Amino acid sequence: MKEFETNLNNKGVSLIAGIDEAGRGPVAGPVVAASVILDLTKDYSLVNDSKKLSKKKREELYDYISKTAISIGVSIIDIDIIDQINILEATKLAMKEAVNNMDIKPEHLLIDAVKLNSNYSETSIIKGDLKSVSIAAASIIAKVTRDNLMEKYDLIYPNYGFKKHSGYLTKMHKEMINLYGPCEIHRKSFEPIKSIVKFNK
Template structure:
């Protein structure tokens, strides 16, 4: 080992599996570069173990239902209840039983690049994905709570494979399917977490399109939330067709 260069040892370690007896020899090599390689390997190993533990915790609801005989579990979540503009979007996702994606969690806690990466994986591996969307005009007509439920119903209806059980983030729906409502479900269920990613990325892409149609509000950056840029645009340019006119301060600007 001592005759090997640091780069050679680094390449060798990258191919090693946990518990490889060669690590005992590496520990005897006192070169700082070698010891840093060992430290880095151990950190990555602990990170992977933590990711597996976290993922296992996210599948507790699914495992319980699989044992009860259910096999097609649809996770359901929505995004866009709070913004001043744009639709509310819901997603329903049925994952295969052997699905694994390290780091998957609440979409709001992930970077945009990581969400997009996970979105691609979920779209590739999911058994079925359904999307529901209720636009601003209807939100104003039936209120955001009812619009959220309607978007979720649409998402379920748009699944190509019909589920036999629903795992829903913080909502209860009137459907023919058995269901469980889970508070903060996107941090407790892998199926809901996947739906959260799909809904978030879908809505963000819509808002980027709206940013081109309605420049000056920063929709590509704020997703319709009431940021400083958005509120400044509202004062200068007025209310657009995608603004929720029942939401303050859009309501006050619309009534002027």
């Protein structure tokens, strides 16, 4: 998990930011990106792709990464912007903003799957959250941040079960959308929301 970081270290690059997102797939809620520069002298052996960790372990690692990382930046892109510019562009925007929100700027970016074409040198890695500890750390920060947001939305919109599925289109979520219609945090550019909104116009 440190191969990419070690190769960059050997070239004299030390401030390496791993970047990942949470929330590209759901039909509700924002997309969240995180950018994390780890202190690689610390023990990150338990850090893994956030999807492979239990909620409890994610939260424990979130706290550990927050305390030990050299710098962390987070960005949250709301539903209106996702609907305006599409989810891929919103994801890229979130990732760039996450880097800009860091108090210490990186020398190189390791990015999960996408290319940002930013002002920084970068490496795009397919399934990067499984191959780079920095990207995996970013995936944990982004996922926990977004899950916490969706739990708050669950209190505001209790009919949809956001706390359980985080806005993904589960069978239960689809049934609730059909029963109550979309709410304010549903993405109008995503199906089946798009068809429902169009039908009701």
